[in-house]
Structures are given as structure tokens and as C-alpha cells.
Amino acid sequence: MGKSLQTVEILAPGQNLNAYMQVVNSFSILTAEEEKELGENLYYREDLEAARRLVMAHLRFVVHIAKSYAGYGLSQGDLIQEGNVGLMKAVKRFNPEKGVRLVSFAVHWIKAEIHEFILRNWRIVKVATTKAQRKLFFNLRGQKKRLAWLTNSEAEAVAADLNVDVKNVREMETRLSAFDAAFDAGADEDDETAYKAPANYLEDRRYDPSVMLENADWTENSVAGLESALELLDDRSRDILQQRWLSEDKSTLHDLAGKYGVSAERIRQLEKNAMKKMRVSMEA
Template identity: 60%
Template sequence: MGTQLQQQMTLVPHGGLDGYIQGVNRIPVLSAPEEKSLAERLQTEGDLEAARQLVMSHLRFVVHIAKGYSGYGLPQADLIQEGNIGLMKAVKRFDPSVGVRLVSFAVHWIKAEIHEYVLRNWRMVKVATTKAQRKLFFNLRKAKKRLGWFNQDEIEQVASDLGVSPHEVVEMESRMSAHDQAFDLSSDDDEGNSNFAPALYLEDKSSDVALQHEQSDWERNASQQLSRAMSGLDERSQHIISSRWIDEQKATLQELADHYGVSAERVRQLEKNAMKKLKLAMAA
């Protein structure tokens, strides 16, 4: 299912990352009953169209998670692509009878794929992060005259040959000589060991990504609802509500009364009526 589905879908950001993100954010979020129905079709019938809808509706969630790994110096589009692979694996294994939402189940699979990608590339990223460092990295091995550390004369000679400073040669040699650290703690590591493995700090566990995404989605929907409700008010009511509740510099009743040439009590009544209309429109 995974290979067939991947062939049918364009899950890799093409034509600009911003455009891709805007596109996936426009895809509607599935309700719980819709999600369960699609998952059951996939599980019992192997329905690829159901799988496609499940994946597409959760692409925005992958983008949200991938942003949390931007500090590793890796292309955001690649992080999203790896996360999308994890999402497809999650969709394939999702059991709707368990009673949890797909977004909660998929977190593990999305992060697992992103973690693998980060770990595959982290060594290379740390060794050479700029064009000059990459040039030094690929030429330093050829420049070595013997095994072991350079002496001062060799450092000066390599720096002169490659057109870099002696300090950069020393730093790059140190990076190249460093050992990769295991992702997990070895079996003989005790709990009091202060040298924590990447498995303990690669992921930020201080926040619930699913909850953050849900909150962000709720705020966006609420903002859209408010905008539609405001458009149903007359121009004066819109101005009063904006001035009293939305604008950074809030206006007083008297300031609005002076602006419209009416009493402050009249402005208060207009504000009250406008608020009632907004609540009704947003509840509809």
C-alpha cells in the first residue's frame, strides 16, 4: 500500500516551500466520524482513495512538527518529506477501533522518520556548515602528510595552501577526529551519567505537539468565523466593535460618541446590539 500510495501522491514540497505550506493548510481537517469511516474503508477494503484522504488531511500536521527540527541546519523541505513518509506509515498501521485520533497515533511515526533523517545527516552538518568549511573538509585529508595531529609547521603549510587561517585548520581537524555519539545510551551507562545521549534531548518533550496543532487550528477557525461575522455588520457597528475590542489602541465610549455626534449611551447600545449579532453569527 505504501509504495502505491506514494506513487499517486505528491508529498514532496515542489515549486516553493511557502506555496506548499499554504496549499496543505487549505486542505480541510477531517471530523472524527469522517476519519473513522475512511480508516475503516482502508482497513477492510484496502481503499487507496481513503488512504489518500487521510494522508492529505494531515499534511499540515507534518509541517508543524518539522518546524521543530529547523535548528539542525537541514532543508525544511527535506524534513517535511521525511515526516510525510512517517505519516503514510502511520496511516497504513492505524486501527480506528482503538478509539484514538490518527493525529495522536501518527506523532510517533512522523518523528521517527525525521529523527532518522537528522541522525543520518547530523555528522556531515556538524563537520562542514559553510562553503569554506566544506572546501577545507574535502581537501584536508589530501593535505595530511602523516597520521595523527598536525604539528604547527604543518598547520601553517595547510593554511597557506588552502587559503584559510591556521585556526580554521585546527578546528576542522578537531571536528574530523571527533567520534560520533550513539543515539541511545549503552547498556552499561548508569542513570547518574551526565553524558546524555541524543535520544534524551533530540525531541522536546516539554510540549504536546498534537495539542499545539489543535489549538492553532482552533484559533485560525475562530478568527475566520469572527471575520465572516464582522462582515455582516453595518459599517458603523464594525467600526465601533473594532475600536472598542480589536484595535491595539482601544477607544472610549465618549471618543466614539464625539466621532459620531451622539451620546455615549447611544454608542453603548450600538455596541451591545452589534455584540449580540456577532455571537449569533458565530454560533450559526
């Protein structure tokens, strides 16, 4: 199979990463002159073949970066694929007139896509949402590879390096040390272990006397307010609302129009005005 056919699947590494890496490494590295020429063809002429060659020549660089994130417990193939997305975004935005090599420009985009993928998939609950938390997550994660719980001096040093409070460092350290737990007991768990599920520790307030009394009072007050508001309406308006909203066999606008000898639009207007009067009465 020639390279032209291989490149159809090259951006989506499968389970055979060794074969993928072998193909990636078979593409020659571009010289500065070749890269500038391809970059100009893409930037000024929107040459898609130039874009393809720029991407293919830098796929090995994505693999190199993705390997540095192997300690997060995520698929290496997925990390590479996300990095490839970042590479393609970088190629699309690459300006050869800036005098910077594509590899230097693309590293930000590649890492950004990998970081986003890790944060989405590392835990069920997202561990970092703000920019400061993300920076702290990846820096502290690197520290935790060689350290147990940070001492006070180590936490202070990390906080000083990243320009954050020690409190933020401790909070992120706790998040890194946590693990996902199922809310409900698994179907295969027996009675001796199922009780540990968090769902079993929620308070059931459905039969709490205070809650039941509160709900009963709310219902009674609502019904009383509705009845009082209906009494303020004229007979026709009251009947329209009862037929349209309070009857089990509800009437249509056309049904009521025939009953009162007016248009359906007039019934709609009467209904709207009656609802407005009731709302004012019940909110008073």
C-alpha cells in the first residue's frame, strides 16, 4: 500500500499504535525552505495539498508530545488523535511570514487539545474549570508522580511558582487523590456491600411531617386563592376558563365561539384578559 492510501487513515490511530508510528516516522522532515514554501502556498493560495504535507510531516511530533501524557490512564491513541486535531488547527492558522517554524507554533495548539481531552475524561466530575485550575492541575499532577502528600514547604513552593494560594494547591491535591464512585449499587453487588453506595445515605423527606404539612398548606392556599380569583370574573369569563383549563373534557376556542356566538379570536382575548385578572388577584 502506498503512502497516498495510508494517509487516509493516518489521522485516526487505531489499536495498532506501532504500525501507526512506523508510518508516521516514514514521512520526511521538512527543511525550513520547504516548510516556508508550503506555508505560503497554504496561506496565500489555500492549497490543501500543502496543508496535507505540513500535517503529515509533523505527525511524529504529536506522538512525541502525547507520550508525555501517558500517566493519566487514558488511551494513547486517543491522546494522539486529539493532538492531531490541535496540529491541524495550528496548520490552518500558520503564518509563514512570522519567521517561526511550524513545530514551535503548533506545540501550543497540540497541548491545548490534549489538555482539554484529559480534563473531560480523567474523572466523571471535572477537576478543573478555570484557567488557573487547569494550570495547577497539570503542574501539580507532574509533582505528584514523584511525591506523596505535599509537605507545607512543598505546597508553599508550588503555590509560589504558580502564583496561587496554598489553599488552592491543597484543594487540587485533594481532587487529584480522589476517585470516582458509583452513586447507585451495582447490579452484581450483594447485600453486604450494596449498602455502601452513596444513594443509600440520602435522606428521604417524602414522609417528613413538616414537609407534608408545608405541602398541604401550600395546596390549600393555592386552591383558595384560585377560587377567590375566579369569583372576581364575570360568568362568561369564568366559564371560558373552567371549560378551557379546569374541566376534564376541555373545550376548544371554536367550541366556545359557537357556544357564545362570537369569533374564536374573541374567545382567546377573553381568556387572556381573565387570566391576567386572576394573576393580579393571586399575587396581591
